[in-house]
Amino acid sequence: MxxxxxxxxxxxxxxxxxxxxxxxxxxxxxxxxxxxxxxxxxxxxxxxxxxxxxxxxxxxxxxxxxxxxxxxxxxxxxxxxxxxxxxxxxxxxxxxxxxxxxxxxxxxxxxxxxxxxxxxxxxxxxxxxxxxxxxxxxxxxxxxxxxxxxxxxxxxxxxxxxxxxxxxxxxxxxxxxxxxxxxxxxxxxxxxxxxxxxxxxxxxxxxxxxxxxxxxxxxxxxxxxxxxxxxxxxxxxxxxxxxxxxxxxxxxxxxxxxxxxxxxxxxxxxxxxxxxxxxxxxxxxxxxxxxxxxxxxxxxxxxxxxxxxxxxxxxxxxxxxxxxxxxxxxxxxxxxxxxxxxxxxxxxxxxGREDDMFVSEHGTFVHGHYFNHIIRNMSSFRTFQIVQHERQRVSLKLVKEPKVYLPAEEAQLLEGIRAALGNVDVQVSYVEQIAPSASGKFRYAIREFPLTTDLLRE
Structure with missing residues (x-):
């Protein structure tokens, strides 16, 4: 105009x-x-x-x-x-x-x-x-x-x-x-x-x-x-x-x-x-x-x-x-x-954000970019969201590409998550889509608990 x-x-x-x-x-x-x-x-x-x-x-x-x-x-x-x-x-x-x-x-x-x-x-x-x-x-x-x-x-x-x-x-x-x-x-x-x-x-x-x-x-x-x-x-x-x-x-x-x-x-x-x-x-x-x-x-x-x-x-x-x-x-x-x-x-x-950073069971930091690097090279998934609720508990939402989905790639993804975070409990769910927030922003990696010195000394 x-x-x-x-x-x-x-x-x-x-x-x-x-x-x-x-x-x-x-x-x-x-x-x-x-x-x-x-x-x-x-x-x-x-x-x-x-x-x-x-x-x-x-x-x-x-x-x-x-x-x-x-x-x-x-x-x-x-x-x-x-x-x-x-x-x-x-x-x-x-x-x-x-x-x-x-x-x-x-x-x-x-x-x-x-x-x-x-x-x-x-x-x-x-x-x-x-x-x-x-x-x-x-x-x-x-x-x-x-x-x-x-x-x-x-x-x-x-x-x-x-x-x-x-x-x-x-x-x-x-x-x-x-x-x-x-x-x-x-x-x-x-x-x-x-x-x-x-x-x-x-x-x-x-x-x-x-x-x-x-x-x-x-x-x-x-x-x-x-x-x-x-x-x-x-x-x-x-x-x-x-x-x-x-x-x-x-x-x-x-x-x-x-x-x-x-x-x-x-x-x-x-x-x-x-x-x-x-x-x-x-x-x-x-x-x-x-x-x-x-x-x-x-x-x-x-x-x-x-x-x-x-x-x-x-x-x-x-x-x-x-x-x-x-x-x-x-x-x-x-x-x-x-x-x-x-x-x-x-x-x-x-x-990225501080709460994109995850904490392994050994107290080391793992940035959310890590999971993105793993999954973006896989053809089985359209998108994902991973949330660390507690150090030992993680949920993972996956949007599959139905025609090219390979169980072996999902196993590889879970192996990569545990290689970084330790032997954590990963709850996997399959969804049609992952909606953004009301504002329109989308986050693929979220940590829900605070980073504190006391936490890392547990």
Whole structure:
């Protein structure tokens, strides 16, 4: 929709800036300037933002008030001071949420938000407009690396705002269509019998790019390849977000849509953290957030290249600061630089969620990717889901490919599971399909009990 995109860029956004004081484009310009800075200058800028946030938190946020005196003695080294603060888990935050609200804030300006709860109990929190606009600025800057600009038409394979009433959902879709130039295809209701309808909708809308959950894009792409169908719309990119993007998924999505696949990394309660550049590396927006990687059990900081739990400190949300917030993901940072010319620091790899990691009967860790690597080379199964309820008890759902199913491959799969986890009880069930969550996300590996030091000492 060229006309709609033009009006969004040249009419709607300037009006928002004048009437609502929206500063997203200003933040985009600032982030673009930041990406050209030398590493030392970027680090200095981030350090000053962290210092400002900590100064605010210890004097205005009850949860951090006990550290005010210590801060006065060490404010010249904000990174070292941050390490003295406890890790903020989601459960701890939920139980004490009011303690993280800044007492000098104007609650009438707070923006309520919450996570979707697809991985457990939802987390409710507050943001402020500048923080939201900083997130949007990071997304648009990342998209601009691939030639995508504000207002370009986009088809989203996305969840539905289930918490809204029917009237509110209609209004939501209207805003998406005419104010954002986006068409939404529900990710939670993909059906191969409606594949022709989906493709007709996308062709008619003629998007510049697709955007959606990794598993939903992969499902749609797999259906297209299986039926020998093509999109026949020149796309600049397919943007994968909200879930881990595996290389076999990337290959299928790229082949089906004849476009490069870009990885966006972020979370509703963490903002837009990183974007993939044209060279294929993930750049973290260090002007917006301070990232740490720690050991999942001890909480000890890890070096670049070592995989651990990600802790995020949002540098712009002053109404409800969450310092060292445990997002729940496993990543490794990188000390390298990228040949693309973008100076933002690199994430070496993103390994998925912390609760994708299983625990063997011997106390060793086994990432959920392990099971995916076994099964994706088998022709007997269309898809699967494995859940570790307790260390010794696992359930496995399998969707068979009836014409090519081989009992020997199932035996091989069970052997692989026990080789990794030990002599565990595996309850196998055969299902016609494995439905995604209400939001449209799909998870194939889930651990239901917490990782604790005491657990590993049993």
């Amino acid at each position: 060229p006309v709609t995109g033009f009006l969004i860029r040249h009419v709607q956004w300037p009006l928002m800036e004048r009437w609502k004081k929206n500063r997203t484009r200003q933040y985009i310009r600032e982030l673009r300037q930041g990406q050209s800075l030398p590493t030392e200058a970027l680090q200095a800028s981030q350090r000053e933002k962290l210092r400002t946030l900590l100064e605010h938190a210890v004097h205005n946020v009850p949860a951090y008030a006990p550290y005010a005196q210590e801060w006065q003695e060490s404010h010249d080294n904000p990174e070292a001071f941050l390490l003295r603060l406890p890790i903020l888990s989601k459960s701890r935050f939920r139980q004490n949420a009011e303690q993280y609200i800044a007492q000098n804030g104007d609650r009438s300006t707070f923006i309520p938000n919450r996570t979707g709860g697809s991985t457990g109990e939802p987390v409710s929190f507050y943001l402020e407009r500048p923080a939201v606009e900083q997130y949007e600025a990071a997304r648009w800057l990342g998209l601009s690396w691939h030639g995508i600009q504000i207002g370009d038409p986009c088809v989203m394979i996305w969840g539905s705002p289930l918490e809204l009433s029917q009237h509110q959902q209609k209004r939501y879709r209207w805003k998406e269509r005419w104010l954002k130039n986006r068409l939404i295809i529900p990710a939670y209701d993909l059906d191969e019998r409606r594949l022709d309808t989906y493709l007709r909708l996308i062709r008619r809308f003629s998007p510049v790019y697709l955007y959606g959950y990794t598993s939903a894009l992969y499902t749609l792409a797999s259906m297209m390849l299986e039926k020998g169908l093509t999109l026949d719309v020149p796309l600049k990119a397919v943007v994968s977000t909200a879930e881990s993007l595996h290389e076999h998924q990337r290959a299928v999505i790229a082949r089906a849509f004849a476009a490069p696949v870009i990885n966006e990394y972020g979370a509703r309660d963490g903002g837009i953290i990183a974007y993939q550049c044209p060279s294929g590396r993930m750049h973290a927006f260090s002007e917006n957030c301070y990232l740490e990687v720690v050991d999942p059990i001890s909480g000890i900081p890890l070096r670049a290249g070592e995989t651990g739990l990600l802790l995020v400190t949002d540098l712009h949300n002053t109404v409800m600061p969450r310092l060292r917030y445990q997002l729940g993901d496993l990543i490794a940072l990188s000390a390298q630089t990228c040949d693309c010319g973008i100076g933002y620091p690199l994430i070496e790899h993103i390994d």
